[in-house]
Amino acid sequence: xxxxxxxxxxxxxxxxxxxxxxxxxxxxxxxxxxxxxxxxxxxxxxxxxxxxxxxxxxxxxxxxxxxxxxxxxxxxxxxxxxxxxxxxxxxxxxxxxxxxxxxxxxxxxxxxxxxxxxxxxxxxxxxxxxxxxxxxxxxxxxxxxxxxxxxxxxxxxxxxxxxxxxxxxxxxxxxxxxxxxxxxxxxxxxxxxxxxxxxxxxxxxxxxxxxxxxxxxxxxxxxxxxxxxxxxxxxxxxxxxxxxxxxxxxxxxxxxxxxxxxxxxxxxxxxxxxxxxxxxxxxxxxxxx
Numbered sequence: 001x002x003x004x005x006x007x008x009x010x011x012x013x014x015x016x017x018x019x020x021x022x023x024x025x026x027x028x029x030x031x032x033x034x035x036x037x038x039x040x041x042x043x044x045x046x047x048x049x050x051x052x053x054x055x056x057x058x059x060x061x062x063x064x065x066x067x068x069x070x071x072x073x074x075x076x077x078x079x080x081x082x083x084x085x086x087x088x089x090x091x092x093x094x095x096x097x098x099x100x101x102x103x104x105x106x107x108x109x110x111x112x113x114x115x116x117x118x119x120x121x122x123x124x125x126x127x128x129x130x131x132x133x134x135x136x137x138x139x140x141x142x143x144x145x146x147x148x149x150x151x152x153x154x155x156x157x158x159x160x161x162x163x164x165x166x167x168x169x170x171x172x173x174x175x176x177x178x179x180x181x182x183x184x185x186x187x188x189x190x191x192x193x194x195x196x197x198x199x200x201x202x203x204x205x206x207x208x209x210x211x212x213x214x215x216x217x218x219x220x221x222x223x224x225x226x227x228x229x230x231x232x233x234x235x236x237x238x239x240x241x242x243x244x245x246x247x248x249x250x251x252x253x254x255x256x257x258x259x260x261x262x263x264x265x266x267x268x269x270x271x272x273x274x275x276x277x278x279x280x281x282x283x284x285x286x287x288x289x
Contacts, residue, residue: 001196002044006056006065007036009047012183015087016066022211022285025204042200051121054079054186063191064201070097070160070181074122080187083205085212087183088162092215097122097179098164100147100172101156110176113137113156119149120158122179129158129178147172210286218264219282221256223247228275235270237263258287 007027008016017027017036027036027045036045048056051074053067058077072079088095099118101107107116110133119142120126126139142149146157147170158178161167167174185205191197224232229244232255236242242257255276259267268279 001042001200003042003191003197003200004044004046004061004063006048006053006062006067007045008050008053008066009034010049012050012066012068012088013047016183019085019087019208019211022214023204023207024286025207057186057188060188060190062188063197064185064187064204066183066185068095068181069184070095070122070125070179072184072186073179074124076124078189080189080192081184082187082192082201083185083209085183085185085208087212092212093162094180094182095160095162096177097125097158097160097181098167098174099156099158099176099178100150100167100174102151103171103173105151105155105173107156108175110135116155117153118156118158119146119154121146121160122158125179126158206288207286210288213287213289214284216261217258217284217287218261219256219258219284220264220267220279221254221282222271222276222279223252223254224274224276225251226253227251229253231274232271232276235267235274237267258284 007013020027025043026039029036034047036047038045048065050067051071053065054072054075054077056062057065057079064082086092086094099110107113113130113135114137117138117140118126119140121142123139123141130137130139140154142157146159147167150157150172159167164174185208187201192201236257237259242255245254247254264281271279
């Protein structure tokens, strides 16, 4: 069996390849090549712009692909959304398509866009948004550098942002959110109905989700006298409950658990005070619930 997978070329490329590597699927890309080599003989990869991915998956050119929910909506095609994968170019949170105008603009609400000109890469999404609000405006496709087009060329833009910092740097203000989007692993319906391909696709989805879930967590293990177990239970969070293993002799046990990395600095001193010894913190590649 061979599964053709589309990997997003461009802003999502590096973060996607890193995530896939943590999930256990390694791809290497030669210079100027659009066909990454895979260490999995069942996967054949091609680099394609995220904007085009949904169309190729829908048409069956690709079995699966990784793209944003925004581009699925923009293309208006039917694909199987196998998994939501919450990561982006620089963070692990959704992105937003927003309406932005110059800071000095009199446009304050979506209704103020009546009769105005808007530039964006997501023309269909923007038109549906305006229609929903009963606003008539001219929407034109932007080939790039959208943030630089106001106020001389257009009155407003609809642009994607993670934090809004780039818009603020270009002296633009956000007046509304058009769409919130996350990355999706999508599949061609015929491919997903093939039992062998479906099993492989679901495995990829599970491992990628596990890699994302592991990013903000660490493993923690330490030794403890049995007499101090109650004191530790009060301060030690766990995904379910810590693993407790007996050590040689009758007085000591070893505990192991997974916690959020951001609280490690507060937990370790408390554990030490409660009698924990030989504390070891270690990184995780995947956490599968």
